[in-house]
Structures are given as structure tokens and as C-alpha cells.
Amino acid sequence: MNILLLEDDRTAADHIRNGLGALGHDVLWFSDGADAYAGLDDTHCDLAIVDRMVPGLDGLSLVGRMRAEGRTTPVLMLTALGGVEDRVAGLDGGADDYLAKPFAFVELVARVNALIRRPTASADATVLRANDIELNLIRREATRGNRTIDLQQREFRLLEQLLRNVDRVVTKTMLLETVWNFDFDPRTNVVETQVSRLRTKLNEGFAHNAIQTVRGSGYMVRSSI
Amino acid sequence: MMPRTLRGLIAVTGLAIGVLTIALGGATYYFANKSLVDELNTRIAVESRSLIAIGAVSGIDGVATAVRAREAAPSVGNLGYIVIDRRGRHLAGALRAPVPPPGYWDCMAYLRADGRQSLAQSLNSPLPGGGRLVVAADRTIVNEADGTVIILFGTAFGLILLFGFGGAWLVGRIVRGRLDRMATTADAIMAGDLARRMPLTGEHGEFDQLSTVINRMLDRIEVLLENLRRISTGVAHDIRSPLSRARGRLEVLEASLAGLPQRDAVGSSIRDIDDVLDLLRALLGISEIEGFAVRKRFVRLDLGALVEDVADGYRPVVEAAGMMIATEIEAAAVLGDPALLRRALANLIDNAILYTPPGTHIIARVALRGDIVALIVRDDGPGVPAHERENIFSRFVRLDSSRSTPGHGLGLNLVAAVASAHRGRARALPTERGLAVELQLPAAGALMRTASTSVAGSAAGSV
Numbered sequence: 001m002n003i004l005l006l007e008d009d010r011t012a013a014d015h016i017r018n019g020l021g022a023l024g025h026d027v028l029w030f031s032d033g034a035d036a037y038a039g040l041d042d043t044h045c046d047l048a049i050v051d052r053m054v055p056g057l058d059g060l061s062l063v064g065r066m067r068a069e070g071r072t073t074p075v076l077m078l079t080a081l082g083g084v085e086d087r088v089a090g091l092d093g094g095a096d097d098y099l100a101k102p103f104a105f106v107e108l109v110a111r112v113n114a115l116i117r118r119p120t121a122s123a124d125a126t127v128l129r130a131n132d133i134e135l136n137l138i139r140r141e142a143t144r145g146n147r148t149i150d151l152q153q154r155e156f157r158l159l160e161q162l163l164r165n166v167d168r169v170v171t172k173t174m175l176l177e178t179v180w181n182f183d184f185d186p187r188t189n190v191v192e193t194q195v196s197r198l199r200t201k202l203n204e205g206f207a208h209n210a211i212q213t214v215r216g217s218g219y220m221v222r223s224s225i
Numbered sequence: 226m227m228p229r230t231l232r233g234l235i236a237v238t239g240l241a242i243g244v245l246t247i248a249l250g251g252a253t254y255y256f257a258n259k260s261l262v263d264e265l266n267t268r269i270a271v272e273s274r275s276l277i278a279i280g281a282v283s284g285i286d287g288v289a290t291a292v293r294a295r296e297a298a299p300s301v302g303n304l305g306y307i308v309i310d311r312r313g314r315h316l317a318g319a320l321r322a323p324v325p326p327p328g329y330w331d332c333m334a335y336l337r338a339d340g341r342q343s344l345a346q347s348l349n350s351p352l353p354g355g356g357r358l359v360v361a362a363d364r365t366i367v368n369e370a371d372g373t374v375i376i377l378f379g380t381a382f383g384l385i386l387l388f389g390f391g392g393a394w395l396v397g398r399i400v401r402g403r404l405d406r407m408a409t410t411a412d413a414i415m416a417g418d419l420a421r422r423m424p425l426t427g428e429h430g431e432f433d434q435l436s437t438v439i440n441r442m443l444d445r446i447e448v449l450l451e452n453l454r455r456i457s458t459g460v461a462h463d464i465r466s467p468l469s470r471a472r473g474r475l476e477v478l479e480a481s482l483a484g485l486p487q488r489d490a491v492g493s494s495i496r497d498i499d500d501v502l503d504l505l506r507a508l509l510g511i512s513e514i515e516g517f518a519v520r521k522r523f524v525r526l527d528l529g530a531l532v533e534d535v536a537d538g539y540r541p542v543v544e545a546a547g548m549m550i551a552t553e554i555e556a557a558a559v560l561g562d563p564a565l566l567r568r569a570l571a572n573l574i575d576n577a578i579l580y581t582p583p584g585t586h587i588i589a590r591v592a593l594r595g596d597i598v599a600l601i602v603r604d605d606g607p608g609v610p611a612h613e614r615e616n617i618f619s620r621f622v623r624l625d626s627s628r629s630t631p632g633h634g635l636g637l638n639l640v641a642a643v644a645s646a647h648r649g650r651a652r653a654l655p656t657e658r659g660l661a662v663e664l665q666l667p668a669a670g671a672l673m674r675t676a677s678t679s680v681a682g683s684a685a686g687s688v
Contacts, residue, residue, distance in 0.1 A: 186571045190538060
């Protein structure tokens with residue numbers, strides 16, 4: 001995948017470039033917003049990682065211009081401003097996801113993967129599948145094998161998030177944001193306990209663990225055993 | 226004793242003016258009345274003496290003759306006479322009245338020539354050789370003067386009272402108006418509008434002087450706060466950047482150490498750095514909330530639905546800890562930031578889970594009380610000692626009993642900051658058992674929603 005990176009802090013940029021490079025992505029790095037804007041025309045990119053505060057054109061304005069021109073390239077916004085305000089401003093400004101610095105690299109990777117997948121895993125799919133698990137979004141019905149699994153609302157939303165990111169790690173933070181509407185990390189194991197409940201319901205009578213815990217990263221549902 | 230309120234001052238001033246007017250009126254009445262009465266008494270005394278002198282020379286018949294002569298004179302003035310002999314028989318005098326008691330008498334009723342009742346003051350003196358002489362003067366003039374004085378002072382009293390109270394009321398109103406404007410400004414400043422200043426009228430009066438002094442103080446406070454904010458965010462930022470870079474390098478190092486024993490040490494260093502970064506993030510977050518800029522994003526929201534949702538999201542972790550969570554929801558709307566309210570509520574529930582033993586019941590309540598919406602999180606755990614209740618919302622406060630639990634002591638400080646950003650307040654309610662924290666938020670109109678109560682498990686409907 002081609003990833004455009006706009007980041008003026010060299011250390012941070014190197015860190016991201018090396019990390020994503022090691023995962024097989026081509027990272028095109030810019031440290032100036034205006035240059036990055038010009039770079040959009042020259043190359044095809046599948047994803048833009050944009051720092052909010054950079055010289056030239058700031059990240060928020062860059063995303064604004066991209067959206068005004070009808071570009072649908074997914075944008076992950078990074079910022080050193082971890083404030084409540086900035087997150088909303090970033091998402092309202094057209095970014096698809098938002099990550100406050102400093103972040104664990106696994107968090108960045110998980111979000112990059114989720115964003116790159118987004119166009120293919122069509123958002124308007126009505127049935128999500130992974131291996132023997134099926135989630136019907138219209139009938140609000142979950143089945144594994146040919147057994148119907150009775151899920152509570154939040155368990156359903158949790159499974160939906162995991163299935164939308166089949167074979168990709170979904171981090172705890174991503175789950176907190178999408179399933180709980182929490183833009184913070186609570187001090188108790190809210191996610192862990194909920195995942196473990198869901199897992200128990202899904203695994204009952206099956207040998208294979210439906211939800212894998214990826215140590216230090218998050219959770220994953222695999223499409224095949 | 227000085228009255229403490231403007232209303233009291235007005236009442237006391239008005240009353241003082243009234244009392245003074247009454248005293249002045251009373252004195253005027255007394256002296257005017259006395260001088261008139263004295264003058265009449267002098268006249269009847271002189272007249273009596275001259276008639277008694279006649280009596281000493283020509284006896285009682287001489288007196289009677291003299292009286293008849295005076296009464297027959299064309300300008301008789303307003304004196305009346307009665308002459309009686311020693312046996313009480315009437316000898317002369319046209320005064321139609323019973324004989325008054327001896328000496329001066331101030332209220333002798335008599336019939337005037339026109340047949341009307343009137344009052345006179347009289348002197349009843351003995352005549353030489355027996356018999357008595359009564360000389361009386363009509364009091365109408367005194368009564369009229371008295372009446373005039375009473376009317377004059379009554380009117381003056383009324384007017385003075387009116388002007389006194391009216392003036393005092395007006396002054397009070399003006400003063401109150403100015404004070405109210407100052408109070409409104411002070412409220413706005415407290416509510417976060419630090420750029421507001423006390424209004425000046427340009428009259429250079431006492432209020433302008435006071436306002437100027439207060440404004441200088443506010444300028445100073447604003448500068449100090451701005452400095453403090455700049456320093457703390459600067460420091461936080463400057464600490465954060467190198468820590469973030471160090472974290473990044475450690476992460477790379479950790480990945481390269483897979484399978485080696487050093488990896489754990491690197492991992493725990495990363496966690497330590499994360500801890501400091503979390504603290505910085507929490508501090509910066511609270512400063513941001515305290516700056517009230519978050520109000521720009523406020524929307525009208527259903528607090529009950531939000532509380533149900535958060536409580537439901539916590540249910541598994543609460544139950545895993547061997548506790549119960551229930552909600553008691555009254556339909557209520559507030560103007561607020563859902564993300565902040567969720568965070569505050571989550572902090573309260575986290576606290577209840579972390580600082581109470583298994584078996585605890587946690588209740589999240591939304592209650593509408595007039596134009597206040599109360600959000601209460603109550604548990605029946607060990608609670609907080611009464612003398613600590615006020616302190617729990619302060620920054621970095623950790624009660625001795627919670628020292629062993631991880632945390633920075635910022636959770637309830639954030640709750641308080643969220644409450645004041647929402648123009649409300651947070652407090653710990655006095656309880657028999659456990660801790661109850663209440664957020665009072667201004668209600669944002671009524672919600673069309675029926676009240677509901679749910680207990681553990683039943684709120685989260687199956688799908």
C-alpha cells in the first residue's frame with residue numbers, strides 16, 4: 001500500500017516510516033503541508049497519515065482541501081494535542097480516524113489496517129462473515145455454525161466491529177471508541193470483561209476460539225482456522 | 226446596629242426621618258398652642274383684675290354694671306362674662322354657660338350668640354365681698370391654629386415620609402442595580418469568561434472607583450492565570466515530546482529483543498513512561514475542561530439515555546467484580562458534551578468498582594428537581610469519612626485507604642471540572658453508608674420520554 005505521511009518531527013516520522021515499511025507499506029514522507037498537498041497529485045496513495053500541526057499547510061486544512069476536491073483517500077490524523085476538543089475538530093474536519101501522540105505502534109498499525117480495508121469491506125454490507133460466524137445486521141442475528149447465539153446489544157456491536165476487521169487486530173482503544181463511545185481509557189477492564197463474555201457465548205460447544213487475543217495489541221477474529 | 230441590607234437601610238432612614246418630623250410637629254404644636262393659650266389667659270386675667278378693682282370700689286353691683294356696659298359696647302372683642310352673687314344668683318353677663326370651676330379652665334363649653342356650641346377658656350375669680358366673676362375668651366382661634374398646625378405637619382410628615390422612603394428606595398434601587406450588574410459580571414467571570422470586566426459609567430463616582438479597582442485586580446488575575454496555563458501546558462508539552470520519542474525508541478528496542486530476557490525490562494519502562502504520559506494527558510485534559518472552551522460543543526442531550534448506556538457498558542465488569550449496578554432514571558435533558566459526561570460518569574463508576582468490596586450495589590440515578598438535573602452515583606461500600614468529603618474533588622487527593630490502588634488522584638477532580646464546565650457543581654452527599662457523588666447540572670427543558678427504572682441486566686435488551 002502507498003501511504004502518504006505528513007509529519008514534521010523527524011524522529012516520529014522515522015519511527016512510523018520504519019515500522020510501516022517493515023510491514024510492507026511504501027511510505028511517502030513530507031514534512032511540509034503544502035508539499036504534501038502537491039504530492040497528492042503526483043502519486044496514488046491509499047491512505048494519508050497527517051499530523052495536525054505542521055509547517056506550510058496544517059493537517060486540518062489539508063484534509064479540508066482534500067475533501068473539498070472530492071478526494072476520498074482515508075485520512076488518519078495524528079496530533080500532539082491530545083485534547084477532547086482536537087479529536088472532534090479532526091473528525092469533523094474530514095479525517096476518518098484520529099490518534100493522539102504518543103501512541104503505541106500497534107495502535108497505529110491497527111488503525112492504518114482498519115482504514116485501508118474500509119473501502120473493500122463495504123460499509124453497507126448487511127451480513128458479516130468470518131469462518132463459521134455470521135452476523136446479520138438487518139435481522140440483528142448472530143449465528144455460529146448453525147446455532148443462533150443470543151447476544152445483548154453491546155455484545156452485538158462488539159462482534160460487528162471485530163467482524164468488520166476480520167484478520168486485523170482491533171485495539172482496545174478502537175473498541176472503546178466504537179462500541180462504548182468512550183474517548184478515554186477507563187480504569188477498570190471494561191473491554192476485557194465484555195470480550196470475555198462474548199467469547200464465552202461464541203465458543204460454547206465449539207473447539208476453536210472465535211476471538212483471539214493478540215497480546216499487547218488487541219483482539220482479532222480470523223476468517224479461517 | 227447598622228442594618229445589613231439596603232432594604233434595612235432604607236427602612237431605618239425612612240423611619241428616622243418620620244420620627245424627626247413627628248417630634249418637630251409635636252414641638253411646634255405644643256409651643257404654638259401654649260403661646261396662644263397664654264395670650265388669651267393674659268387677656269382674661271387683665272380684664273378680671275380691672276373688674277375686681279371696680280368691685281373693690283363699687284361692690285358687686287358696680288361690677289355687674291361694668292359688665293353690662295362692656296357687653297353693650299360695639300367692639301366687645303371676644304370676651305364673655307358671668308357675674309353671680311354669693312348665693313349663686315346670676316347678676317350680669319351674657320355668656321351662656323354653666324359656671325366653670327374656680328381658677329383657669331381651658332375647655333368651658335358655651336353657646337355662641339348664633340346658637341352654636343363652642344369652647345372657651347375662662348378665669349373664675351372671687352369678687353371682694355362675695356360673689357364670683359367669670360371672664361372667658363373664645364378658643365376658636367386657638368383651635369383653628371392647632372388645626373392648622375396639625376394639618377401643616379400632617380401634610381409635611383406625609384410628604385417627608387413619601388420623599389424619604391421614595392428617595393431611599395430610589396437610591397437603593399440605583400445602588401442595587403449597580404451591584405446587580407457587578408454581580409452578573411462576577412458570575413460571568415466565575416463561569417469562565419475571564420475577559421469580562423466590571424461595567425464603568427464614566428461618571429467617576431464611587432462605583433466606578435470600585436469597579437476600576439476590581440478590574441485592575443481581574444487584569445492581574447487574568448495575567449497570572451494565563452502565565453500559569455502557559456507554563457503548565459509548556460512544561461507538559463516539553464515533557465511529553467522527549468518522553469514520546471523515548472517511548473518510540475523503546476518500542477523499537479522491545480520488538481528487536483523478542484525472546485530475550487531484557488525485553489521485560491524495556492516493556493516495564495514503556496509502561497512507566499505511559500503512566501507519566503497518562504498523568505500529563507489527564508492534567509492537560511482537566512485544564513482544557515476548566516478553560517470552558519468545551520462549551521462551544523455543547524448539545525442538548527438526553528442524560529438518562531447516556532447514563533443507561535454507560536451503566537450498561539459497565540455491567541459486565543461490575544458483575545465480574547461481584548457487584549451490582551442499577552439505574553434509576555427520570556427523563557431529563559441537559560446542555561452538554563456527551564463525551565465529557567460519559568467520562569465523568571465512567572470515573573465515578575470506576576471509583577465505585579475499585580474502592581469497594583465485592584457485594585457492593587452501585588446505583589446511577591438521574592433525577593429532575595425543578596430546573597436542576599441531578600446525576601448521582603451511589604454505592605453502599607465503605608464510603609468516605611465525613612471530614613474528607615469536601616476534599617475528594619481536589620487534585621491529587623488520594624485517601625489513605627486507596628493508596629494501594631493505582632491512579633493519580635485526578636478522577637474526581639475531572640468530575641468536578643466537568644460539572645463546572647456544564648455550569649453545575651459536584652459534591653459528595655452525606656450518607657449513612659457508602660459514597661454518593663452528585664452532579665447538579667442545569668436542566669435544558671423537558672424531555673418527552675417516560676420515566677423508567679431498570680435493575681441489573683434488564684436494561685440491556687437482547688437482540
